[in-house]
Amino acid sequence: MSEHDESRTPVALSGLSANDPHLQPAARNPQLVERVIALCFLVGIILVIGFGACYWVNAKPWTLGATMGGGLFFLGVGLVAWGKYLMPRGPFVEERHTLANSEGDRDAFAAAIVERGGTVIKRRKMLGGLLGGGLGIFSIVAIFPLIRSLGPLPKSTLFHTDWRPGSFAVDITGRRVRKGDLAVGSIVTVYPEGFQDTDNGQAVDQTVLIRISNQDFTTQKGRETWGPAGYIAYSKLCTHLGCPVGLYEQQLQLLVCPCHQSMFNATNGAVPNFGPAPRPLPQLPLYIDADGYLRAQKDYGQPVGPGFWERS
């Protein structure tokens, strides 16, 4: 035991004799360990060659990963074992040197900054001020090309959509929706005609058109004419984070956002009755023209989608 204890005491790396216990491998049976490591390396080599072969014959992706991963794994395990069991086991010790310098060095460093630099700046206050001012002005001016050019100002963009008075409601293929197209309880995503293929049409104008049976429906004040023949249109942008409110629960007539599970009551002004959405989905006023096409009376009249500072 005492011999063990001796060899367990950390020693400095340099000046050890070749047969010092600290320089011996950690393994009790180095020959066996060496064989195991050699086996690891051999398996690794075979698998790495296999990786090349799999690539050559264009084998399935998983064979590439299996051979490459397995090869690297076995080579790595062998190398770790080599380091851990066959190399000098130590433990070795190294002294830490205090990072801090002597008092004199510190003072000299501080003096160089404060006295040498300080006198120069104090003596030429005006020059320093001018230079600082110039660089300061530049850094402010530089913000404009660097930051301001990145994009336009929002202005009123967030407050309106592409729905105009008389816009035809079309589906994703551009087909105009007519009065008889939807059965009661069914739903379709519509866009203002001409915008179904545009980024803005997809991201901002998207609207759910639901045909609701009239007896279920509670008409909101001021919206008496907005839902002709049971056709109700709401913005499809969730008022929480702008995900498409893409699920319609037909039995309860709920519009559900799959992102964070906000639910909007389709029969009652799309008021949220569950989840984190704070506002009802804006309703698009519709009318049915003489030919039976569904069209918008006007734009939403309020920003669609999530909240932001300028929104009143």
Add this chain to the structure above:
Amino acid sequence: MSSEVINTKRAKQAATGPYGKVGHALNELDDRLGVAKGGRTFLDKIFPDHWSFMLGEIALYSFVVLLATGVFLTLYYIPSTALTTYHGSYLPLDGQRVTEAYASSVNLSFAVRAGLLMRQMHHWACDIFIGAIVVHMARVFFTGAFRKPRELNWTIGTTLMILAIVNGFLGYSLPDDLVSGTGIRIAYSIILSIPVVGSYLGFLVFGGNFPGTMVIPRFFILHVLIVPALILGLVGAHLFLLVRQKHTQFPGKGRTENNVVGTPMFPVFMAKTTGFLLVVAGVTALLGAFAQINPIWQFGPYEASRISYAVQPDWYMGFLDGALRIWPSWSFHSFGYTIPLEVTVPAVILPGILFNIAYVWPAFERKFTKDFAMHNLLDRPSNRPKRTAAGVAVLSLLSMLFIASSTDVIANFFHLPLNQVLWGMRILVILSPFVAYPVTWKICQELRVVEGGGKRKTTNVVTRTAQGEYVATAAPAYVDDVHAELEASEVPTFIVDETDEQGSAGTRTVDR
């Protein structure tokens, strides 16, 4: 003629001294760069051994895998939202109008040899990278490795964690598939929710209203150049400080505040760590081979009016998504302005608070404990009950928020009403830190007075005597077992004082 050549050769050999060609090359190098002294110090550098010091290595080496596989991906990926018609080898998408970004992501998965493997390895390496950072950070926190003189490295590490999360999100967004596109949409709405400047910021980042055409090219250059360059630079600084200040170590035989005990850089540590790099790369490749991740061809291309069920981000964004789900719909309106608190609080203020707690913790602890001393020996977490309890409280809060990002999946799987799951998670999120703190604190208090706590138990050898009697004797300690020597570190006075106040100190002793 020929004998002259031989003579010159011999003269050269003689000039190189006892170390042959290597010695000669090093002499030439040292003449020019003066590296001999520093190089020797570097090769002799001692690395302490402990399994937990490997966690940072996992992070470093998965970052190496990220760089290697990422370079491969950039050679095939097209960062453009221009529309194209897909005619690749994945037939279900044939003829669809998709963006160049999506088409090239699907193509590099199917049409490029080893492309799918590289893409899956890249994604797995990212998840491992951030996971290893978080666990490494927890190790540094619970063992007090962030204390003086290493506060700056803790700050750099925290910044690295944030940058890794940001870059993970940016990269996840690049394929422009249905799930990642929804993630970008949510990110835009979160930017929009910032009071006063939100809409301006959103328009600057996206080059206009969502989605615009700039987001993919901009996310691309951020993802492949700007953020990785920052990460690389900070990793360099992180490692430089580590070398300069030397490793911390656990207390043990012969280990003091003023030395480092372990194995030398060359060849022992170098062999082990290089082997470990290969192991990390190998495991990542095996995951890429056998564990499918982010099958973008199944999600389909992003279209702003489409959505899929069970939309969830990568794991490291889970806590934000969970917070967004359970925070109530409290929007603030006044004077014609809106603060969308239902978004701002969980997605801007909450991560802001959490990350800032991480940044200020070393200073906070210094102020609280009045401990301004240098620390090179690590703490046992149970010897610092308050710190450990605080860390566990934050981790349990984050875990609950993470689980809350699956409310819909949980409700479906267990056939529970969504409302019950939502309220259950709200209660768990609020409760968990307040339960975790005292429970952890109590466990730490108990562990501190356990006889022989933290020491590895030696094996008992049971022998049967000729009379049939069984005798158990302790086996000699294994020669390489450094942990058997763990000594209790001195319990700081502020903890002893506190135990006195609790009135329970009379029944237990804290010094072993």
